[in-house]
Amino acid sequence: MTWKEVFTSSVGKKLVMSFTGIFLILFLVVHVGLNACIWANDGGTMFNAGAHFMGNNVVPRILEIGLFVGLLLHIIQGIMLELSNRSKRNVKYAIDYGNQGSKWYSRSMGLLGTLILIFLVIHLADFWIPNRAHQGFLLGEEINLYEKMKLEFSELWVVIVYTLGCLSLGYHLAHGFQSAFRTIGVHNKRYNLMLTSLGYGFSVVVTFAFIMMPWSFFLHIIQ
Amino acid sequence: MEHYNMNLTLKVWRQKNKEDKGGFQTFQVKDISSEMSFLEMLDILNEQLINEGKDAIAFDHDCREGICGTCSLYINGKPHGEWKGNTTCQLHMRAFKDGETITIEPWRANAFPVIKDLVVDRSSFDRIIQAGGYVSVNTGNAMDGNCLPIDKNRADDSFAAAMCIGCGACVAACKNSSAMLFVSAKVSHLALLPQGEPEKRSRVMNMIAQMDKEGFGACTNTGACEATCPKEISLSNISRLNKEYLFASLTADK
Numbered sequence: 001m002t003w004k005e006v007f008t009s010s011v012g013k014k015l016v017m018s019f020t021g022i023f024l025i026l027f028l029v030v031h032v033g034l035n036a037c038i039w040a041n042d043g044g045t046m047f048n049a050g051a052h053f054m055g056n057n058v059v060p061r062i063l064e065i066g067l068f069v070g071l072l073l074h075i076i077q078g079i080m081l082e083l084s085n086r087s088k089r090n091v092k093y094a095i096d097y098g099n100q101g102s103k104w105y106s107r108s109m110g111l112l113g114t115l116i117l118i119f120l121v122i123h124l125a126d127f128w129i130p131n132r133a134h135q136g137f138l139l140g141e142e143i144n145l146y147e148k149m150k151l152e153f154s155e156l157w158v159v160i161v162y163t164l165g166c167l168s169l170g171y172h173l174a175h176g177f178q179s180a181f182r183t184i185g186v187h188n189k190r191y192n193l194m195l196t197s198l199g200y201g202f203s204v205v206v207t208f209a210f211i212m213m214p215w216s217f218f219l220h221i222i223q
Numbered sequence: 224m225e226h227y228n229m230n231l232t233l234k235v236w237r238q239k240n241k242e243d244k245g246g247f248q249t250f251q252v253k254d255i256s257s258e259m260s261f262l263e264m265l266d267i268l269n270e271q272l273i274n275e276g277k278d279a280i281a282f283d284h285d286c287r288e289g290i291c292g293t294c295s296l297y298i299n300g301k302p303h304g305e306w307k308g309n310t311t312c313q314l315h316m317r318a319f320k321d322g323e324t325i326t327i328e329p330w331r332a333n334a335f336p337v338i339k340d341l342v343v344d345r346s347s348f349d350r351i352i353q354a355g356g357y358v359s360v361n362t363g364n365a366m367d368g369n370c371l372p373i374d375k376n377r378a379d380d381s382f383a384a385a386m387c388i389g390c391g392a393c394v395a396a397c398k399n400s401s402a403m404l405f406v407s408a409k410v411s412h413l414a415l416l417p418q419g420e421p422e423k424r425s426r427v428m429n430m431i432a433q434m435d436k437e438g439f440g441a442c443t444n445t446g447a448c449e450a451t452c453p454k455e456i457s458l459s460n461i462s463r464l465n466k467e468y469l470f471a472s473l474t475a476d477k
Contacts, residue, residue: 001428006472010401010441011431011465081441085399088440089331094234094247095300097396101450107398109443179444185466187459 013081018183020074021176025202027067028173032209041222044146051145055135075117082110105171106179112172119165126152153217162214170207177202228254229321233268235280236328238337245337247326257317261304262287262294264316281340289313289453292388295395296341297328302392302451310390310453330391332400334438345391347437348405352389354433355426356409358418371417381415384408386454393448393456399440404448406430407464408456414467424471427464 006012034054037047054060105112127148134143152158177199178192186192216222230253238245252268259267262284269279285293294311298304304314319325327341335343387408394402410427413419419426442461449458 001472001475002477003472005432006475009431009468010435010439011468012472014441014443014465015469085401085440085443088333088400088438090333091331093297093300093328093331095297095326095328097300097302097398097447097451100301101396101447102398102445106443106445107447175444182444182458182462183442183465185462185469187462187466189459192459192462 013077014183016073016077017081018180020070020077021180022184023066023070024074025173025177025180027070028206032206035213036209038146038149038213038216038222043223044144047146048144051131052142055131055142075113078110078113082113103175106175109172109175112168115168116165116172119161119168122161123165149213150217153214156218159214159218163211166207166210169210170203173203173206174200227257227321229257229316229319229323231255231264231319231322232324234324234326235341236337237280237340238329240339241336255316257315259316260287260312261296261298261314261316261318262312281338281342283342284312287312290388292390295330295343295390295392297330297395299326302330302395303390303453307450308453308455310388313453330395332391332394332439334400334402335391335394343391345389347439348389348391348402350437351402351406351430351433352409355422355429356413358413359422362418373417377415381412384412384415384456384460387412387452387456388454390453392451392453394439396447396451397440397442398445398447399443401442401448402434402437402439403442403461403464404452404456404458406434407460410464410467411460414463423467424474427467428471428475431464431468 007016034050035047037050038044040046127145130148131143131145134141153162178196181195182192186195230251233250233252234247235250236245237248250268250272252264252271255264255267262282265280265282272279283293283295285291287294289310289312292310294303296303296311298311298314303309303311304318306314306318329335329337329341330343330345332343334347335345338344385408387405389405391402391405393404394400397403410423410430413426414423444458444461446458449456
């Protein structure tokens with residue numbers, strides 16, 4: 001079996017989704033951890049130091065390239081799998097099987113992923129692009145990201161968009177986390193139970209932390 | 224439970240042949256006993272249709288004991304009807320109330336084309352089995368029970384996977400029309416036993432290649448298959464298949 005045959009098979013395509021998914025989960029740990037520095041409530045000193053390190057140190061910059069490769073693979077493969085899976089039943093049922101055997105979010109990974117993608121475009125345009133443009137291409141001084149967050153999250157509609165984006169991510173993770181490990185072959189009941197619980201816990205904690213960030217600025221919990 | 228009779232409205236999918244577009248037809252059945260099986264109720268409707276000079280409704284059935292995997296039917300939005308861990312032939316009319324409308328559809332998947340009415344062509348499953356769902360050496364007659372020591376848990380897991388009757392309900396329930404629960408049951412059942420172990424790598428590769436060729440979708444681990452499976456085949460078999468596939472691809476010669 002050649003590598004081409006592996007990665008063009010249905011199981012191989014899922015393996016790509018799973019490995020990139022786990023990589024993106026690891027990124028979320030870094031992202032949420034670093035952003036949590038805003039709650040130091042020191043006017044952004046700690047947070048901006050972290051942001052400066054991530055933008056100016058060579059290790060995170062190299063990892064960032066890997067992140068974008070992983071993200072693109074996850075998006076492209078995800079869209080192709082979704083379209084392929086949808087094409088396998090031309091005549092639909094009159095009565096849908098619905099929630100009788102599965103959770104709605106496990107059946108809506110394509111939709112949730114699309115919502116996250118839309119949110120990601122907005123999010124990158126808000127923060128990452130202007131920030132990197134100033135760091136990489138030296139368009140003037142480095143942006144004070146903390147002040148930028150404060151400014152962005154003073155608008156209610158922005159806060160609501162970010163809340164909805166993070167909720168999509170949360171439901172995507174609620175299924176994706178445990179599904180990723182099933183796809184790479186974790187079949188032992190004890191680990192499946194553990195990973196499912198861990199997945200739910202991770203989804204709730206990460207989503208809640210991300211949602212609280214814009215609200216903390218909007219409600220002036222932090223200055 | 225008290226016996227009762229019921230009158231029912233049936234919305235049944237009718238389709239002359241593979242090429243026909245097909246559509247629902249509505250029928251009335253009267254005085255159906257709550258102790259009848261679902262298929263007996265359809266037999267009564269068919270007798271009624273034959274007496275009226277009409278074409279009987281085609282549906283698959285064989286043993287009517289819940290062990291052969293021939294019966295199918297997507298009843299009121301669930302493969303094999305609403306009872307858990309049950310086949311259509313073992314679904315009894317006490318699952319329904321007087322005056323109810325029951326919608327009956329065939330399995331829907333491009334890999335299971337409708338032949339007529341409620342009968343679908345499931346030969347794609349046979350071709351997946353032909354691709355590797357066997358042990359290719361002759362292992363002779365059954366040995367004495369204790370000659371070949373097998374861990375009890377492995378034997379139990381293998382037996383649980385071997386319970387699969389290949390009815391196709393997993394495909395019918397899956398939003399992706401994936402056959403992974405079926406294939407994984409066959410892969411697990413053989414890979415867990417010493418007789419099937421030597422060929423486990425080539426088996427999983429060949430069976431997945433055939434599954435993809437037949438036009439089944441990819442698994443997204445939603446669990447709909449496990450919930451509808453009449454033999455309650457575990458979703459963990461799919462994870463075991465994934466593990467076998469990953470190892471097979473990492474250790475392949477070329």
